[in-house]
Amino acid sequence: MKWNTALFPILVAIFVLVTGLSIEKSPQNDRGEEVYRQYCQRCHGSDGAGGKGLFNISERKIWQQSPREIIRVVAFGASGRNVYGKTGLRVGMPPAPYTDIDIAAVSVYAMKVLGKRDVKISADDVSEVKRKHVTELRKRLEK
């Protein structure tokens, strides 16, 4: 076999590998992973099952719901549980202090790693969910 006949399949294999890997590691997922590690992981662990009790969110139904739900939880937090009894202090999930782009990225990442689902979420989706949620809150709470 000539050297160039052997080289061709190797080059094709390298090409497929490199393009495959770059699709898998899109910039949005990189950023999502970064935000998750920096911020979410301390409470939920690296796979969402880390931590116990309320922090274990691996079996929540949110993973089967519309991606709007995860956006809402990340952007506005979750009320959690009254852990101090009579004082009424709730300890829950704080709203993520990130931009819409980062909220989109980390939501996609959480859906993928914790929910085992591939979803598309853009910064525009995040700002729309935020806007609608606040309108809805006002309708309900300003009565």
Ligand code: HEC
């Ligand atoms: C300070 C700790 C803390 C951090 C940081 C945190 N969470 Fe949470 N999270 C919680 C707690 C506590 C709950 C449970 C609240 C409840 O059930 O009301 C929760 C609930 C959730 C839920 C389930 C909500 C539902 O409706 O079932 C999801 C999804 C979630 N977190 C994702 C994230 C993601 C993604 C991040 C990072 C952007 C994050 N959390 C950061 C504490 C945290």
